Amino acid sequence: MAGSKSNATFQAIKQITQHVANTKRYDRVLRNIQVVSAKPGHCVCRLKVDEEHLNMYGTMHGGYISTLIDSVTTFALLSTEAGTAGVSVNLNVSFHKAAKPGDEVTIDGKVMKQGRTLAFTEAQLTNSDGVVLATGQHVKHVGSS
Template sequence: MSTTNGLNGVHNVKHKDDAQNDYMHDLEETIKKLHNATNFNRVASKIKAVSASPTSIVVELEIDESHVNSKGTLHGGQTAALLDIITARAVGVTVKDTPMVSLELSCSYLLPVKVGESVLIEGIVLKTGRNIAFTEAEFRRKSDNALVAKGKHTIALLHHLKQQSTGEKVEQF
């Protein structure tokens, strides 16, 4: 991608690394909002950005007492909520300023994750259409790369709720 800055027709070339950095920057900014969330999104307040591209993001979460069930393992509801949040953020690195809502969410729980263990969560955008995005996520234990949960999330893009001409901003997530 190249742009002209208007000075003697000089072209600035935007490198692939710059684009990758833009996706990572967007992910980090979104995660900063989660760190301070007071609404339900606070369940993702402890995630950390690992990587971002136009079709996927990876975050890390160290499991603590606030994430587990009575057995001391990652709670299924926590997993489903993270599946929802992470896949929406994966779409959000390329679909800007468009509010989204879930149409369908499903999650399979394969292995337990104990307090003190870390999981890597990859949100993958399979396809983004005009009004719907199809995504999936994989949760892997960082220590042995074991697949602990996998899910899919279908998301509706609400173009009609984009920022209005009145300047009133509608939150994307």
């Protein structure tokens, strides 16, 4: 049973990423991420850093890293039993090391705690050598007003 729930979660998150990639909205910047795994409260995605992800210094743009943390932690939250995306209350990102063109980046998002009104999530971006590039904490309002 647990395996089928994880597979259903994986398929649902994959469909969400495909949908947002095909919009004309800002979310289309996610078109190149690949869902590696998804289970309730946890989502792992991968991305190859390309020219469109770079800042003027030739490294992955901090705003794009923040978007990845925001999105993958939201995917993790969507994969919980409550299945709600919520609304961002706080997003904190720490940049540890630059990602360069061609780097394979893994984004690992987890729901740490989910209450009636708030959900606390975390994400970590690493390169293919396992070096931490960035970490983030994302708090979302998930309850009714």
